[in-house]
Amino acid sequence: MYACHPFQDSPCHRGRSSANRLDLSGWEAYIAVQSLGHSGARMPLFERHPPLNLKIEMEADMSPSNRVAVVGLFFAAALATANLGCGGSSTPPPPPISISLNNTTATLFETTSLPFTATLVNDVSAKGVIWTASCSASACGSVSPSATQSGIPTTYTAPGPPASDLTVTLKATAVADPSKFASAIITVPALSVSVSPLRPRCRLPVPSRSVEA
Numbered sequence: 001m002y003a004c005h006p007f008q009d010s011p012c013h014r015g016r017s018s019a020n021r022l023d024l025s026g027w028e029a030y031i032a033v034q035s036l037g038h039s040g041a042r043m044p045l046f047e048r049h050p051p052l053n054l055k056i057e058m059e060a061d062m063s064p065s066n067r068v069a070v071v072g073l074f075f076a077a078a079l080a081t082a083n084l085g086c087g088g089s090s091t092p093p094p095p096p097i098s099i100s101l102n103n104t105t106a107t108l109f110e111t112t113s114l115p116f117t118a119t120l121v122n123d124v125s126a127k128g129v130i131w132t133a134s135c136s137a138s139a140c141g142s143v144s145p146s147a148t149q150s151g152i153p154t155t156y157t158a159p160g161p162p163a164s165d166l167t168v169t170l171k172a173t174a175v176a177d178p179s180k181f182a183s184a185i186i187t188v189p190a191l192s193v194s195v196s197p198l199r200p201r202c203r204l205p206v207p208s209r210s211v212e213a
């Protein structure tokens with residue numbers, strides 16, 4: 001790169017051939033500085049005498065390959081400026097998934113069953129939900145099937161008689177977004193047996209008496 005301005009007929013241009021008047025590396029630096037708006041960049045030497053306008057007057061004896069390179073650099077600079085100014089285009093995220101259950105509370109006796117249905121909104125991938133049952137005991141009952149689509153019911157079956165009242169949380173979790181779920185609280189009461197003693201009623205036989213005359 002030399003210090004002369006590429007468009008200025010200065011003394012430093014005199015004595016040079018026309019083929020040497022345009023230095024492509026200097027053009028690259030010039031375009032980079034123009035694209036950055038001179039913000040904090042060190043200007044090349046020929047930028048000390050900027051042109052009065054941005055029109056490029058190509059030399060008639062410039063090689064075809066240099067012409068193509070310069071035009072390509074200007075298109076790249078224009079595209080970069082447009083992208084930096086507009087911030088580019090981005091696809092908005094899909095709306096969040098929401099889940100609702102047809103039953104949120106229920107009371108079931110041991111080994112009895114009840115259907116539950118999850119309805120999903122914005123489940124664009126149609127992956128449905130996964131059902132899980134949790135409680136403080138070792139046996140919390142069963143869910144079948146364990147995965148359903150939106151609007152398709154599953155069946156929960158309570159466990160055998162618990163030692164005390166059991167609270168089971170039935171949870172439906174979205175497959176597409178595990179952070180979205182809905183829950184139902186199921187109470188399984190303990191089996192209670194009460195025995196009331198009965199007082200037996202007994203009639204004792206009365207002995208017979210015989211009278212002798």
